[in-house]
Amino acid sequence: MTTRWMDSPIGGLRLHTSAGLVTAIRFDAPEPRGRRVGDPLLDRAEQQLAEYFAGERTAFDLPLASDGTEFQKKVWAELQRIPYGETASYGDIARRLGYEPVISRAVGAANGANPIPIVVPCHRVIGSNGTLTGYAGGVERKRTLLDLERPGLF
Template sequence: MRTRFIDTPIGGLRLHVSAGLLTAIDFDATPRGVPVADPVLDDAERQLTEYFAGERTGFDLPLAQDGTEFQRKVWSELQTIGYGQTATYGEIARRLGYTAGISRAVGAANGANPLPVVVPCHRVIGADGTLTGYAGGVERKRILLSLEQPGLF
């Protein structure tokens, strides 16, 4: 596994790559060691830098999404929420063919997303339109949504 630290407007992120796939992005990372050369890490750093500069609205990276079948379905659906758009947990459930009653399960899968920002779990909001839990903290979620749609939150 190879890793790389990048500094972003939402704090330090650590990118993880294994077998040519981006496997995880960690919040609250700190710099350590010398950056290693890796084409996937290079692409991920470039694309995230472009995203935070407002120059990119989507990502084109090879992703490993190790999780349950349900988690992978939710993570795949998250990738259909467009830049600057939001969806509720209930809407995600309905899009997947379930009732809105499993919105908590959708929330749990959302929270288990190993690739935040790239797989845009920050675009999922509460049924009442409020910012609800986010693995990186609600303030990071607000920053990401405001980056995509200034004045939204």
């Protein structure tokens, strides 16, 4: 596994890769001391995230790991279909996957377990009443990401 820290408008991020795949992005990562690790995939991931934060990128093109249950993988794949600047509710995601909206809590749990936030845009999922709901990185980060994509949405 290889890791790299990067600064962003939502705080320090730690990017993780393994076997040629992006495996995780972690929030609140302290800036490391020591030498920066050279890795082409980390370079690419950092560049794409920097472009996203600069408003120059609306979609990511990175090889991603998808370690999770089959249900989680389905939810994460559906998250990637939510267009930049748009949102969907947990119930919307359930319906798109062919389930009744009553399983929206299970969708929420899978959303919260997403190991690759931002790139797999779990921040684009909101409550059924249109309000911001929980986010693994905190609601303020979620608001910042949504405002980056669509100023004035929240």
